[in-house]
Amino acid sequence: MIDASQISPEKRIEHWKKTTRLMWTLMFWWFVFSFGVHFFAVQLNGISFFGFPLGFYMAAQGSLIAFVVLCFWNARSQNRLDEEYGVAED
Amino acid sequence: MATNGIAIGGGGKGGFVANLGKIYGGYAGGFIGFTLLLAVLEQMGLPNKIIGYSFMFLTIAVYAYIGYLSRTMELSEYYVAGRVVPAFYNGMATGADWMSAASFISMAGGLYLGGYGGLGYVLGWTGGYVLVAVLLAPYLRKFGQFTVPDFLGVRYEGNTARFIGVVVLFSASFTYIVAQTYGIGIITSRFLGIPFEIAIFAGLLGILVCSMLGGMRAVTWTQVAQYIILIIAYLTPVVWLSTKLYGIPIPELTYGFALTQIAEFEAQLGIVKPHAAAFVDAAGQFSWTEFNNFWALVLCLMVGTASLPHILMRYFTTPNVREARLSVAWSIFFIFLLYFTAPAYAAFAKLEIYSNVIGQPIANLPAWVQNWSQVGGLLTITDANADGILQLKEFVINQDIIVLSMPEIAGLPYVISGLVAAGGLAAALSTADGLLLAIANALSHDVYYKMINPKASTARRLIVARVLLVGVALLAAAVAGTRPSGIIQMVAWAFSLAAAGLFAPLVLGIWWKRTSSTGAIVGMLAGFGVCLYYLIATRYFDMPLWFGIRNISSALFGLPVAFIVTWLVSLVTRAPSSQMQEFVDSIRTPRGQVAWAGAAHE
Numbered sequence: 001m002i003d004a005s006q007i008s009p010e011k012r013i014e015h016w017k018k019t020t021r022l023m024w025t026l027m028f029w030w031f032v033f034s035f036g037v038h039f040f041a042v043q044l045n046g047i048s049f050f051g052f053p054l055g056f057y058m059a060a061q062g063s064l065i066a067f068v069v070l071c072f073w074n075a076r077s078q079n080r081l082d083e084e085y086g087v088a089e090d
Numbered sequence: 091m092a093t094n095g096i097a098i099g100g101g102g103k104g105g106f107v108a109n110l111g112k113i114y115g116g117y118a119g120g121f122i123g124f125t126l127l128l129a130v131l132e133q134m135g136l137p138n139k140i141i142g143y144s145f146m147f148l149t150i151a152v153y154a155y156i157g158y159l160s161r162t163m164e165l166s167e168y169y170v171a172g173r174v175v176p177a178f179y180n181g182m183a184t185g186a187d188w189m190s191a192a193s194f195i196s197m198a199g200g201l202y203l204g205g206y207g208g209l210g211y212v213l214g215w216t217g218g219y220v221l222v223a224v225l226l227a228p229y230l231r232k233f234g235q236f237t238v239p240d241f242l243g244v245r246y247e248g249n250t251a252r253f254i255g256v257v258v259l260f261s262a263s264f265t266y267i268v269a270q271t272y273g274i275g276i277i278t279s280r281f282l283g284i285p286f287e288i289a290i291f292a293g294l295l296g297i298l299v300c301s302m303l304g305g306m307r308a309v310t311w312t313q314v315a316q317y318i319i320l321i322i323a324y325l326t327p328v329v330w331l332s333t334k335l336y337g338i339p340i341p342e343l344t345y346g347f348a349l350t351q352i353a354e355f356e357a358q359l360g361i362v363k364p365h366a367a368a369f370v371d372a373a374g375q376f377s378w379t380e381f382n383n384f385w386a387l388v389l390c391l392m393v394g395t396a397s398l399p400h401i402l403m404r405y406f407t408t409p410n411v412r413e414a415r416l417s418v419a420w421s422i423f424f425i426f427l428l429y430f431t432a433p434a435y436a437a438f439a440k441l442e443i444y445s446n447v448i449g450q451p452i453a454n455l456p457a458w459v460q461n462w463s464q465v466g467g468l469l470t471i472t473d474a475n476a477d478g479i480l481q482l483k484e485f486v487i488n489q490d491i492i493v494l495s496m497p498e499i500a501g502l503p504y505v506i507s508g509l510v511a512a513g514g515l516a517a518a519l520s521t522a523d524g525l526l527l528a529i530a531n532a533l534s535h536d537v538y539y540k541m542i543n544p545k546a547s548t549a550r551r552l553i554v555a556r557v558l559l560v561g562v563a564l565l566a567a568a569v570a571g572t573r574p575s576g577i578i579q580m581v582a583w584a585f586s587l588a589a590a591g592l593f594a595p596l597v598l599g600i601w602w603k604r605t606s607s608t609g610a611i612v613g614m615l616a617g618f619g620v621c622l623y624y625l626i627a628t629r630y631f632d633m634p635l636w637f638g639i640r641n642i643s644s645a646l647f648g649l650p651v652a653f654i655v656t657w658l659v660s661l662v663t664r665a666p667s668s669q670m671q672e673f674v675d676s677i678r679t680p681r682g683q684v685a686w687a688g689a690a691h692e
Contacts, residue, residue, distance in 0.1 A: 006682070007679065007681065007682065012675065012679060015679070016678055019678070020601075023224055023225070023601075026220065026224045027224065030217065030220045030221070030224075033217070034213065034217045034388060034389075034392060035385055035388065035389075038213070038368075038384070038385070038388075039385075041206070041368035041369065042368050042369065042376060045366060045367065045368060048350075049346070050343065050346040051346030051347045051348075051349055051350040052346040052349055052366075053349070053366045055206075055366075055368050056206055056209070056349070056366040056368070057346075059206065059209035059210075059212065059213055059368075060209055060212060060430065060433040061342065061430050061433075063213055063216075063217070064212070064213075064216050064426050064429060064430050065426075065430075067216050067217050067219065067220050067422055067426070068419070068422050068423050068426050070220050070223075071219060071220060071223045071418055071419035071422050071423075072419040072423075074220075074223050074224050074415065074418075074419070075223070075412075075415040075416045075418070075419050078228070078415060079412055079415065079416075082412075082680050082681075086681075087679045087680055087681045087682075088412065088680055088681060089410045089411060089412060089680050089681055090681070
């Protein structure tokens with residue numbers, strides 16, 4: 001196993017900066033789909049979508065699909081980021 | 091250690107991990123074949139009782155067999171399944187770990203009764219995985235020890251933080267496991283026709299055979315098997331019904347049509363609270379109290395998800411950090427499959443009841459209504475105005491019936507009812523096992539080994555772990571046997587307690603280096619204390635609600651208190667040492683070793 005000290009401090013700091021930025025991006029979308037959209041559920045319910053009132057649809061399916069996508073997005077982007085900075089596992 | 095584990099392949103099971111696809115594929119095929127065989131036998135006159143028994147005994151026998159094959163005398167196998175579980179399978183195991191009897195049996199019924207309001211649970215019990223994936227799982231995996239309190243003990247330098255972690259873990263997980271044991275008792279007694287008190291202890295054996303010999307390793311591989319059964323059982327009846335009603339076997343798509351029809355019936359029947367209306371009170375009017383309680387509940391359930399140790403510890407079992415991240419994504423995918431189907435159950439059941447039950451002569455009600463009205467108290471029909479026609483007000487339904495009666499509503503043979511019971515049992519057993527292991531491991535590893543007897547030998551630690559496992563299981567069964575009232579309420583409390591006590595120290599410990607040990611300890615006590623105070627004072631001492639927020643969401647107050655207190659106290663106490671800063675750096679970086687003296691020990 002490679003010792004952590006072989007990674008240069010600058011790279012490490014830069015890697016964590018980018019990781020933090022990705023974290024805030026994902027937290028923003030998490031907030032939008034957990035709360036933001038549903039604050040307007042009453043208004044959205046006025047729109048019909050395949051027979052579903054849209055506000056209902058977002059809470060029953062739309063946001064759930066978004067959560068699944070966010071988790072796969074996180075795994076993909078963070079793994080790429082780790083490789084880019086040479087901090088991924090062997 | 092991790093590479094070593096793969097080479098040994100978890101004690102001579104290298105072939106097993108390499109062939110998981112074949113093994114579980116064959117298992118799923120075998121289970122479907124068994125169901126079809128019983129379906130044929132049913133047509134040839136096999137009695138229902140035998141079908142119910144066959145499902146119960148076959149599935150429990152399979153779990154016991156897996157539990158027996160996974161027996162181990164190695165610590166890392168017992169505590170973290172040798173860290174060889176691939177992301178995909180850990181996702182399934184987490185799905186089973188997560189979805190309990192409440193998700194499987196009661197949630198669709200809650201949506202039937204609550205309409206839009208019930209969707210708070212659907213959202214809250216899925217979105218938390220985004221928090222797990224982004225904020226916690228990869229870092230806890232890198233840390234690479236055995237339990238969640240382990241992290242607190244190392245990051246906050248000492249047994250005080252570890253012990254408070256164990257207390258929060260115990261108070262959140264124990265109420266939860268009592269509810270699961272209760273659920274197992276109900277299912278077993280209904281389908282085997284034995285008294286509840288005996289059924290609980292039969293269920294207890296079911297829990298122990300999955301976990302006692304092999305700890306986390308056994309629980310992992312049985313949970314994968316249990317997930318496969320529970321998802322087949324959940325989807326079959328509703329897919330069938332969707333095909334029958336609309337010709338498309340995708341209920342998640344077709345129940346939109348059912349919602350449209352329901353809205354028409356609601357107008358006809360003069361129902362003031364429509365199914366899909368958001369944030370309305372009983373009179374159908376928009377209410378700010380409902381609005382605030384909705385988002386408060388969603389927040390508490392999500393943060394609670396990300397704080398419950400039996401879920402977090404599943405991500406200790408993957409081979410590396412990369413797999414841990416991917417495994418959270420698979421977890422939410424497998425959970426999503428059930429959760430986005432649950433509202434379809436509710437909609438189809440409601441449509442059936444509005445179109446074929448309400449307004450019909452009581453003498454000609456569908457067969458499923460007549461069958462269930464004979465089982466005590468689950469479905470009651472009273473012809474209050476004695477006109478022989480069933481009115482909406484004369485019809486009362488228990489929320490557990492929606493899933494259990496769906497096979498009959500869809501006109502399916504009894505074999506599917508047996509399948510659904512096996513699915514409910516799988517859901518309850520798998521969650522109970524995950525919780526049991528989380529509690530017993532915290533007691534054996536954190537309290538016994540780390541605090542009482544650090545010199546204990548491996549053999550002794552494994553014996554203590556098993557004795558505590560049986561002890562906690564017996565205690566849970568004994569408490570469940572008293573049929574405690576309000577148990578469902580208490581389960582929802584578990585989320586708030588975990589959220590208020592554990593989320594802030596875990597997240598800040600990773601993301602804010604300045605978090606000091608004193609800050610974290612005081613913050614945990616303050617957050618957990620406020621949450622507990624609000625729960626107890628509002629439930630037992632009639633304290634008026636703060637801002638109208640129901641006590642199910644009491645972490646809404648505990649959570650910010652935990653963060654603010656940790657932050658303030660950290661700023662006025664000494665910053666963590668440079669070694670501690672290095673430790674935090676090392677868990678933030680997937681590559682390299684963890685910078686901590688104890689890291690190599692396990």
